Amino acid sequence: MRRKLAAGNWKMNGIKADLAQIEAIASRPPARSEVLICPPATLLIQAAEIAQGRIEIGGQNCHAQLSGAHTGDISASMLRDCGANHVILGHSERRMEHRETDAKISVKAETAHAAGLVTVMCLGETAEDHEMGATLRIVERHLTHSLPDSATAANTVVAYEPIWAIGSGLTPTIAQISEVHDFMREKLVERFGTEGEGMRLLYGGSVKPSNAGEIFAISNVDGALVGGASLKASDFGAIIDALDAAWLDA
Numbered sequence: 001m002r003r004k005l006a007a008g009n010w011k012m013n014g015i016k017a018d019l020a021q022i023e024a025i026a027s028r029p030p031a032r033s034e035v036l037i038c039p040p041a042t043l044l045i046q047a048a049e050i051a052q053g054r055i056e057i058g059g060q061n062c063h064a065q066l067s068g069a070h071t072g073d074i075s076a077s078m079l080r081d082c083g084a085n086h087v088i089l090g091h092s093e094r095r096m097e098h099r100e101t102d103a104k105i106s107v108k109a110e111t112a113h114a115a116g117l118v119t120v121m122c123l124g125e126t127a128e129d130h131e132m133g134a135t136l137r138i139v140e141r142h143l144t145h146s147l148p149d150s151a152t153a154a155n156t157v158v159a160y161e162p163i164w165a166i167g168s169g170l171t172p173t174i175a176q177i178s179e180v181h182d183f184m185r186e187k188l189v190e191r192f193g194t195e196g197e198g199m200r201l202l203y204g205g206s207v208k209p210s211n212a213g214e215i216f217a218i219s220n221v222d223g224a225l226v227g228g229a230s231l232k233a234s235d236f237g238a239i240i241d242a243l244d245a246a247w248l249d250a
């Protein structure tokens with residue numbers, strides 16, 4: 001059975017004073033689910049010290065190479081050295097603001113896997129693609145080209161994040177999320193066999209305490225990647241509780 005995962009993506013938010021939110025989440029780990037917080041790189045060392053293995057800590061990006069002349073970048077091995085064991089790759093904000101392509105994301109993932117990190121691979125369609133009915137085509141393209149052959153159930157989590165749902169308060173219908181997640185499962189099993197069966201599939205985009213329960217009830221949704229609502233322990237805690245409760249209904 002796939003262990004459910006609640007992942008928080010703090011993006012470019014959080015200063016030292018916000019580490020208290022990590023302590024608040026780590027001090028009440030859920031009975032069944034796994035929890036991951038990805039704070040900005042500046043907080044990683046302290047976040048990992050606070051977490052003490054009670055929850056997982058991850059980075060939000062890494063370079064395709066392990067070291068070298070890349071001003072301003074951070075490598076997968078540096079993330080490991082900080083105490084992180086996960087990294088988010090291919091987030092739509094990186095794809096758009098830093099022109100990251102599927103090919104580049106795939107190389108980053110290979111490097112991250114070799115460094116021992118679990119990669120949270122983000123993909124999803126724009127509002128325009130969604131309106132044109134191109135969602136599954138875009139999702140398939142991202143899945144095929146951004147996941148490297150090194151992907152396994154243990155080192156890879158896939159997050160479906162429709163770009164139009166991120167930070168907008170909008171979410172696809174339950175039927176739409178279900179269709180995309182079933183499709184991703186089918187494609188992953190086709191390519192990776194039993195490993196594809198074991199990869200966790202997260203939904204991301206405007207997940208909040210009020211909609212988490214119905215999203216977590218979808219069969220191929222193994223958790224969520226949460227942006228805004230992960231910044232406050234009270235909200236993220238409520239989402240974690242909803243995820244943990246979903247185990248009992250499964």
Ligand code: PGA
Nearest residue numbers: 166167205206226227228
């Ligand atoms: P949101 O962001 O929960 O604020 O919509 C999700 C994400 O971008 O990972």
